[in-house]
Amino acid sequence: MEIHIHRATPDDAGAISAIWEVICAERVHSAVNRPFTPEQVRQYLTSLSDREGVFVAEAGDEIVGFQSLDRWAQYTDSFDHVATVGTFVLPDWRGKGIGRRLAQHTFAFARAHGYEKLVVYVRASNARAQAFYQSLGFVPKGVLSRQVKIDGQYDDEVFMELFL
Numbered sequence: 001m002e003i004h005i006h007r008a009t010p011d012d013a014g015a016i017s018a019i020w021e022v023i024c025a026e027r028v029h030s031a032v033n034r035p036f037t038p039e040q041v042r043q044y045l046t047s048l049s050d051r052e053g054v055f056v057a058e059a060g061d062e063i064v065g066f067q068s069l070d071r072w073a074q075y076t077d078s079f080d081h082v083a084t085v086g087t088f089v090l091p092d093w094r095g096k097g098i099g100r101r102l103a104q105h106t107f108a109f110a111r112a113h114g115y116e117k118l119v120v121y122v123r124a125s126n127a128r129a130q131a132f133y134q135s136l137g138f139v140p141k142g143v144l145s146r147q148v149k150i151d152g153q154y155d156d157e158v159f160m161e162l163f164l
């Protein structure tokens with residue numbers, strides 16, 4: 001099936017929220033443990049600067065995954081060359097190259113908007129996501145202990161960086 005990638009508009013908020021519902025129900029992948037509602041996603045999308053975005057992968061007319069690109073921080077311009085990303089693909093669509101396609105799109109956007117490096121935080125138990133980011137060129141740089149606590153269970157977080 002052909003995959004199309006586009007920058008999300010507020011009209012995509014419902015589909016993105018639906019993916020958060022699935023990811024959060026799985027419990028194991030993300031530090032986000034409560035799904036963002038369509039209204040929260042809409043507000044987030046409209047709050048993004050021209051240098052940020054959420055990119056969605058469409059298979060037919062279904063949105064099956066997305067990748068977000070956000071500035072690292074806003075309180076000083078000394079981090080303006082750094083962005084952070086997050087990637088979420090629906091279970092049935094994992095392992096089919098969608099994350100990689102999203103990353104090609106996001107990395108090109110990031111380069112075109114003056115970013116020099118990307119940083120991700122990944123739960124230590126999420127081996128697949130670490131393998132995914134490593135396959136894109138991210139390098140693990142360290143571990144934050146007991147950084148995530150969900151349902152009373154701790155998880156560490158690995159932080160990884162990639163120079164574009």
Ligand SMILES: CC(C)(COP(=O)(O)OP(=O)(O)OC[C@H]1O[C@@H](n2cnc3c(N)ncnc32)[C@H](O)[C@@H]1OP(=O)(O)O)[C@@H](O)C(=O)NCCC(=O)NCCS
Nearest residue numbers: 029087088089094095096097098099100128129131132135
């Ligand atoms: C992690 C995730 C985003 C990867 O997206 P994906 O579409 O499944 O990944 P792709 O099919 O594009 O795989 C790209 C590369 O990642 C690596 N990879 C992907 N799945 C892997 C797995 N299960 N084991 C090892 N490596 C894997 C491979 O190197 C792969 O390249 P290859 O297919 O040429 O071998 C996706 O599995 C997902 O949404 N998982 C649940 C949510 C999550 O954990 N998000 C990350 C939060 S930080």
